[in-house]
Amino acid sequence: MLGIDTTYLAILHWLIVISLSIRVIMQRHAVGVSLAWLTVILLLPFFGAGIYLLVGENRLGKRRAERASRLQKPYHEWLKSLDAQYQLNFPLLNPACEALHRQAIATIGMPALAGNQLQLLDKTEDTFRLMIADIDQAKESCHLVFYICQTGGMVDNILQALIQAVQRGVRCRLLVDAVGSYDFIDSFWAKKLQTAGVEIEVALPVNVIRSLFVRLDLRNHRKILVIDNEIAYTGSMNLADPRFFKKDEEIGRWIDAMVRVTGAAAKALNAIFAGDWEMETDISLKTSIAEPLPDTSHQQGSIVQVIPSGPGLAPAIIHGMLLTTIYTARKELIITTPYFVPDEAMQTALCTAAHRGVMVTILVPSHGDSLLVRLASRAHFDELMAAGVKIAGYYGGLLHSKTISVDGEFSLIGSVNMDMRSFWLNFEITLFVYDENFTQQVKTMQTNYLKYAYFFDPNAWKKRPLLHRFIENATQLLSPLL
Template identity: 50%
Template sequence: MESYYWIPTGMILIADLTIRIGLSIRVIMRKRAASVTLAWLVVILLLPFVGAFIYLLFGENRLGEHRAARAAADLEIITRWADSLRRRTRVEWEGVNPECQPLHRQIDTIIGIPTMPGNRLDLITSPADFFRSLIADIDNARSSCFLEFYIWNEGGMADQVVEALIRARRRGVTCRVLLDSIGSKDFFFSPTCQRMRRHGIKIIEALPAGLIRALFVRIDLRNHRKIVTIDGRIGYSGSQNLVDPRYFKQDQGVGQWIDTMVRVEGPVVEIMTASFIYDWLLESRKSMQELTES
C-alpha cells in the first residue's frame, strides 16, 4: 500500500495545475485592462487553490443567469424609450458651455442618453434641509413617490419620511421603495417596514443576498443608488442615504456622516424616473404592463 502514497498527491497536483491553467486562460480571454488581468494571473498562479477560490468569489460580475436574462429583456424597453428621448431632445450648444460637449458625446455613446437642458438644480448640504424638502415634496405628491436607497435606517427625521409616505398613500399616491438587501437588512425586519407595507407602500429588496445565493452570485456587488422621484417632475440624487446621521452608527464612534444632495426639477427627472423603473422591473420580476396596472 505504501507504494501508492503518491497517487493522491499526484491527483491534487494535477487538479491544481488544471485549475490554474483553465482560470488563467479564462482571465486572459475576458480582455480586461492589462493591469487587472496581470493582477488576477498573479493571484491564481501564486496561490494554490486559494487564488482560484478568491477569483471565483470576486473575479467576475456574477449576478445570476435568470437576472441577466431579465435585465436583457427590460433593456429593450429602456432602449426604445432612450431612442424616443433622443428624438424629442435638442440641445442648442451655442448657449451651453462648450466644455460639456465631449461629456455629452461620451454619455450618449456609452448609454444612449442625450443631454437634457432646461433643469433647475438646488444643492442641499444639510441632512435636515434634505429631509424637510423631501417631506414637503412627498406631502404635495399627487400621483407617485419612488425612492431608491442603499441604506434606510430608522430614527429621527427618517421616521418623518415614513409618516409622509403613509399620508401620501392615504391620498391615493403610488409609493414604491427599493432598498439594497444588505445595506438595509435591518430595516427589512423592522416594525416600521411592516407598518409601511400594511399601508400599501410597496417595498422590495435590490440584489437579494444570502448564504446559498453567495455560492452562485457576487454578493459584494450592491445597489448604491440614492434616487427619489416624485410625480415624475421632482427628483433628488446625491450621496445621502435615507438616514438621519444623528441616529446612525453613533455607538461606533464615527461621528455624523456628511453628505450632499441635489433637488432637481426639469426634463432630466424623466431619466431619473426611468432609472428607478428599470431597477424596479428587474428586482420585482414584473412586466411594464403589470407595473402600470398595480
C-alpha cells in the first residue's frame, strides 16, 4: 500500500514538474530566472511548485491590470504634451544623455524636463526639517507615497505637520505599502491622522484570498513627497527615523540620500503619485496635474527625466536604461547600492566597462540587513574584480543610498536597487539628472561615503575558505529570485 501511494506521489510530482516547466518556458523570463525556477520546481517536490504559483509570475490581478491599462492612457497623453513643449539642448551634454532621453520616450513616453532646481540632501535630519518646513507652507495639497512609514522620532513631527496642514484646509493624502508599512497601518498614529482628516490608503493589500490570484511580493517601493504640485522630494529614504528604524539589528543607522525638486519634474512626480493613488482608490487626481507647465527650456537649471518603473508599465524600462547608462560610460562609473545582485546582462555590462578602461567603483554595505542578498552579491565579486572593477564595503552604517554618477557629467538617484526585485517586481522611481553641477555634488557625496569604506583585495578574496565560496555560489543560483 505504501509503495502504491509513493508511486502516485511520484507520478503527481512529475506531472506538476512537466506542466509548470512548460508554463515557465512559455512565460519567457530571462534565462537565469527561468533556470532558477526550473531548479526550484524540480528539487523541491510540491513545495517548489507552490512557491512558483505564489511568486513566480508578475501577476497584478485581472482587475488591477485592466485598471492599470486604462489609467495609463490619459497620463501618457499629458506626458506627450510635455514632450512637444520642451526643446532640450542636448548637444551641450554628454551624448549618452540624448540616447537615454530617446530610450525613455520610446519605451514609456516620459520626456526629460528642463529648468529644474535640485537640492541634494544626504543628512536625514536636515531632510526631515526641510520637509516639515515645506509642509508648513503648503496651501493646497500634500501628497506622500512611501514604502515604509514607521512612527517615532522626527517622523512623528512630519505626521503632526500633516495634521496641522489639514486644519488649514490643505488636502493631505498618504499612500503606504501594505507590507513595508504593516505596523503603521493599524497604529495609533494612523487612526489619529485619519480622524484629523488625512486621507490614508494602502498600496497592494495582502491577504489569503488575494494570494490565490495576485503575486504578493509585488510592492510599491517608491518614496515621494509633493507639496502643492510645486515642490517634490524623492530618493532612497523611507518615512522612518534612522535613530529608531531597525535599531536592534546591529547594522548601524541607515544612510540615505534625497533630492528636493522644484520645477516641471516636481509636477511629473506628482503625476506618478496621482497614478498610484488612482490605482488604489479609483479616484482621479488629474485636475491636480492638468495645469499647463511654463516654458522653462530657456531657463537655468537641471534637465531631469523622471522614470517610473514596475509591473504593468514598460516591464524592462529601468533595467534597459541602466544597461545603456553603463555601456555609455567613457571614463568613470560610481555606483552605490544597498542590494547588489546583478543578472548576467548587468554583470557583463560592468565587466565590459572596466575592460574598456572605465574606472568602475561599486560601493555596498559591509554588513547588510539580508544574509541571502549579501551571500548572492559576493558570488559576483570574483569576476568583477578580475575585470578591474573596484568593490568597496561601507562600514559607517547601512548604506541605503541608490546613486550612479557617470563621467562626472550625469547621474541617477532614486529608489532602485541593483537587483532583480527592483528591476522587475517593485514599483520604483528614478531621476535621471543630465546636469554636470548636480552630478558633481552626487560624486562628492559618493566620495565621502568611500572615506568610511574599505576596498576588497582581489588576491585576498581569492584565498577565502572553500566553504565560503561554495555557500556564496550556491546562493547565487537563487539570485534571480531575490
